[in-house]
Amino acid sequence: MNSRRRLRLGMVGGGEGAFIGAVHRIAARIDDHYELVAGALASEPEKARRSGEALGLASDRNYETYQEMAAAESKRPDGIDVVSIVTPNHIHHDAARCFLEAGIHVICDKPLTTTVKRAQELVTLAGKSGLVFAVTYNYSGYPMVRHARELILGGEIGNVRVIQVEYPQGWLTDLLEASGQKQAAWRTDPQRSGPAGCLGDIGTHAFHLAEFASGQRVAEVAADLATFVEGRLLDDNVNILLRFANGAKGMLWASQVAPGNQNALRLRVYGSKGGIEWSQEQPNDLALTRHGAPTTQLTRSGAGIGAAGAHATRLPGGHPEGYLEAYAQLYTDAAELIRAKNDSRDPDPAAALVPDVRDGARGVGFVSSVLASSSANGAWTGVPA
Amino acid sequence: MNSRRRLRLGMVGGGEGAFIGAVHRIAARIDDHYELVAGALASEPEKARRSGEALGLASDRNYETYQEMAAAESKRPDGIDVVSIVTPNHIHHDAARCFLEAGIHVICDKPLTTTVKRAQELVTLAGKSGLVFAVTYNYSGYPMVRHARELILGGEIGNVRVIQVEYPQGWLTDLLEASGQKQAAWRTDPQRSGPAGCLGDIGTHAFHLAEFASGQRVAEVAADLATFVEGRLLDDNVNILLRFANGAKGMLWASQVAPGNQNALRLRVYGSKGGIEWSQEQPNDLALTRHGAPTTQLTRSGAGIGAAGAHATRLPGGHPEGYLEAYAQLYTDAAELIRAKNDSRDPDPAAALVPDVRDGARGVGFVSSVLASSSANGAWTGVPA
Amino acid sequence: MNSRRRLRLGMVGGGEGAFIGAVHRIAARIDDHYELVAGALASEPEKARRSGEALGLASDRNYETYQEMAAAESKRPDGIDVVSIVTPNHIHHDAARCFLEAGIHVICDKPLTTTVKRAQELVTLAGKSGLVFAVTYNYSGYPMVRHARELILGGEIGNVRVIQVEYPQGWLTDLLEASGQKQAAWRTDPQRSGPAGCLGDIGTHAFHLAEFASGQRVAEVAADLATFVEGRLLDDNVNILLRFANGAKGMLWASQVAPGNQNALRLRVYGSKGGIEWSQEQPNDLALTRHGAPTTQLTRSGAGIGAAGAHATRLPGGHPEGYLEAYAQLYTDAAELIRAKNDSRDPDPAAALVPDVRDGARGVGFVSSVLASSSANGAWTGVPA
């Protein structure tokens, strides 16, 4: 599998104290398709330098700014193949643009940008560039999510009617951002997160998961956002009614003020012939019910798992895979897309499920429509195609 | 406990082939406060007679119509103390009125009536009569629901912010009513069910549970009803956004087209200090999380259960109680209310939690508001106080 | 169902403060086949009298001793059809004998007696009498246990190889009997319980469940009993290796010193083609795996449930039944056996699954063999046929 050389990876953001940067680095290592060789790991130069040293970056590839990195790496014969952008949201657009223009493939965290317009610019720019642009809706990397998608698109549950997706957390029940906790601080700061709080941080994951696994597209939303914690600047609870293009209906709930929930993303899809249920905290299981038959508990690598699920797993059943492996799957799939580009061949179709810039833009459109609907007291509002 | 004489019970509806009538009879027996002595068990006289014989009713108290029963029983020295009305919904109002006017206490199934106006009439009539009028929102009889209420009203989870309630079933995924299946037939027939299908049948339970356990009142709703099964005459999937009078927000989902769900009523309530979660299919458990602490799994009759829960249970922990015992609790509480009336004393306050005619009317108001909102494309619509 | 007259029931034991007596009375009421009309409810006359009054017994049928009751009731034209014996274990034998000799059917709690010899006497006496003698191994009344038995005896999991049964509780982690708590006091007192503590109280249930559901017979045992709580007079933790007559092997663990367990009886049976798993605290579910296929979650009254399970249930799926309904099933089945005797007809075969005096004696034999093995440092010891 890794007889080919590893792809050379650069990283923007993810320095000291960052959660998601460390996740991306582990994810990139797990299947051994990448080697981290360059970085601009923090916006403060001194912190960027310290962070790169701690990661063992060569000093000439431990950059103070991503602009320098893009310029220098694009000129090196051994320059990075691909960059991971793992900064707070407000940086995504400019950084992604910078690397696309330097001819470097991009892996970018979600939400893609903080405005629809800027998301569209990236779609256009990526399209022209011919480069790979992956967006890390990481929950789509779970094998049982891939399998759910294969089942549903294969007609196993019939015509999709009802989609319930929820993503509750409890960690922002108090005004944690007032304590200076880094994760809370930037996520609740409109300057760095954009106009959506909980909605952008986790609601977008729920939205992508629902569309990805069901193969359905949300046509319009009726939303009721709330900020329950006094002093908070962005929404912390998101209630949305969904109408899908095919006539299915659904609900999306995301919350960061639901104590007892850690990261409880959960999807249920029901059709004319059956239903499925999946929970991120027990990601190795998938319940499948064919109407009129008892529920079957499918397990990762267990009996009855098809090609899409098998593609995204490493271990036999009963040996739990988790969040890092799902994240790794996106990196692994992106590596295949990049290598296929480099080799001018078609990629493995299973790898093509990795979310791309259009999926990222769609998430930004969703956020925008939800904000508009909530501002209009829950009026049904279309989601941009 | 039952050294007192048993209350004499009559029943309207619940004859051959009825599900809920048999449930009511078992519920009335479990704690030994009632003896079934009279009935008008079906609308067809012959079927009514056969049903009463099968239950061992004396022939002179096995009535062809409830009107006869009310008239005759109110004159007997050993006449019934109380009547259970377990017919399809469209009969509830007239039957209840008939027995109230005959001076007989009433236990009535939900939804109370099919229109707000008729519900209000019953509220007024019951108020004037001074009689007990219980409405069998049976899920409020579960000890862990009572305990959840006690916890929340006692401030254990702080100010209530988020209420998520759902009630999915899958049994109407196909057009089962076309097969003549009795339960499906009347529930999907506007003539017998009224204008709401899934909404009236199970959505009202979810609504009552949410208000009962949380102590909060729904102020307005934004609803999106659907009928997914072709040929069905009433809604079979109900998506509702909720706003509560105290500022809490929530969602209510009820469905009868969600394969894999049998009777999956589930409530989650989150506040500024913690949260609770309860599922009807595992009714002996209640998860309680205080923000910042791990989740505690409370169990019926286990450590930490207070007076309200203890009042509603019969067995030590680990010996599961179920649906019938919860139903029995309403009968037992109603017996206490009736005896207290008869004895001109105050009832045990724990028994006063049994839902009454105003709760029944509130459910009818909720149905009406949801239908109005859904017809108005989800416009926020107030729920009558 | 109950067009026939109710059977007249007497009760020995089960007075004030008794847990299991109240359970038996509810169980007898649920399906409406019995009417409690006589009792000798406690060994102290005054307490017996008070207890009977509280239950509304007529004063002439509220006896001071069971001997009086047997004598008087056998002479009445409206005398009891059947007696329930729900005393501490040491009374079972003499009371059962007394009623058998009076020609009265018997329902007796387990363990049947405290010695093998006395158990055999009852088998002989019951056999000669032609009377019904049911023993309340109540867990065999659960519909999913009945269904498991039907599956296994029907060959669904192939040749049975491995049987794991366990029954942990935690309530005797401390020396609760020292506090005077009634349930703890008699169960840990060799005078009232016999020579086995945890083993007789709950180990016998586990043993019966394993044999009942699997259709296999334990041939020999190797046991290691322990008394962990200082000052306790009987065993409180039971570890046993099992060898079955057909070559299957298994383990039985019972404990009353396992905090975190309430009444966690659990059975797993594996064969050459599949396996099943059932837990008493989630009694409405049964996991079935056919080797090479994913696990199927069968539910009471759900898809795929056969005649044996359907016979033992009252409600549709998702409406949980519990401990009391399982107990009621034994009463209901015993009623059918008694009526069939009275009518000189064959009973419904499904009702014949109710455990009888031979099953009771077999449990006593098991206890005896386990005690012998444990005394012999775990030597393999045969279980009397």
Next chain:
Amino acid sequence: MNSRRRLRLGMVGGGEGAFIGAVHRIAARIDDHYELVAGALASEPEKARRSGEALGLASDRNYETYQEMAAAESKRPDGIDVVSIVTPNHIHHDAARCFLEAGIHVICDKPLTTTVKRAQELVTLAGKSGLVFAVTYNYSGYPMVRHARELILGGEIGNVRVIQVEYPQGWLTDLLEASGQKQAAWRTDPQRSGPAGCLGDIGTHAFHLAEFASGQRVAEVAADLATFVEGRLLDDNVNILLRFANGAKGMLWASQVAPGNQNALRLRVYGSKGGIEWSQEQPNDLALTRHGAPTTQLTRSGAGIGAAGAHATRLPGGHPEGYLEAYAQLYTDAAELIRAKNDSRDPDPAAALVPDVRDGARGVGFVSSVLASSSANGAWTGVPA
């Protein structure tokens, strides 16, 4: 964390088609402490070569035999720091000895060897060498297992009384080895596995987990092994009674013929003050009950997790870690031990929990005692200290 140079890793075994070799390689990468630079990956030279090429090994470090590798690497200035031995069991001893003698640290799969004598030789040799010798009882790398150990050793559940451990799988329900499936073939072959089948493969994991988490030592065993599948050469079901040195008692069940179980390792420990429960398939959770209080569900990185658990985790709660991360923890801890040796300093005490050669030898002693007991019809047999 990885500012230090990566340790240079060699591998013996783990070539094409091997499951556990790939696991070790991912485990070594996850926390970035190792770089795989050499290997003797298969016993057949051609397969060894192909396997090394596929992994990108330099041709001069892609060895045909481990003997060559030990000899050559010990002479290189950039020779491997440490070797991973991931062959079938019968090779472990000779390979480990070879690298110890070459002065190279060792990470070895379990069971350490196939005889007690050879295990002891390795203990002696490792002791003399002063080298790090880790044995991959990988389940001890799970953070919640570490936390359980910390709780129990900290007295949280009082004096340990009862230890129940089980490890059922179902994959060998049929004679899979007859199909040539590689994993089944060597595990059921006495030439490659040694005299124990299921016992050595997974029973040893259960044994280590029980001792590791509880801090107790098994003093003697009474065992009943079985081979259920006709034609199989080694045991496939293991029933053992345990007596611990402190007086605790327990049971160990391991099986590879239990359909419905994938890799269901599960530990329960009960003491005088409480109990814990952990399951490998839901490894992020740990149930803790203090006697008299409700059960608390502890979660990885959640509230109430101490230093030992925190040491072994990478992600916030609700972001599941799994089997690979637990495996990685052993590699990460071994890296700390190796670096501490190299730096002549004391290692982080948390890292010292990684199982060593004595733990490996103890597992071999356990296997030997269990085999002896089972051969002696379950006679209690001491486990070598």
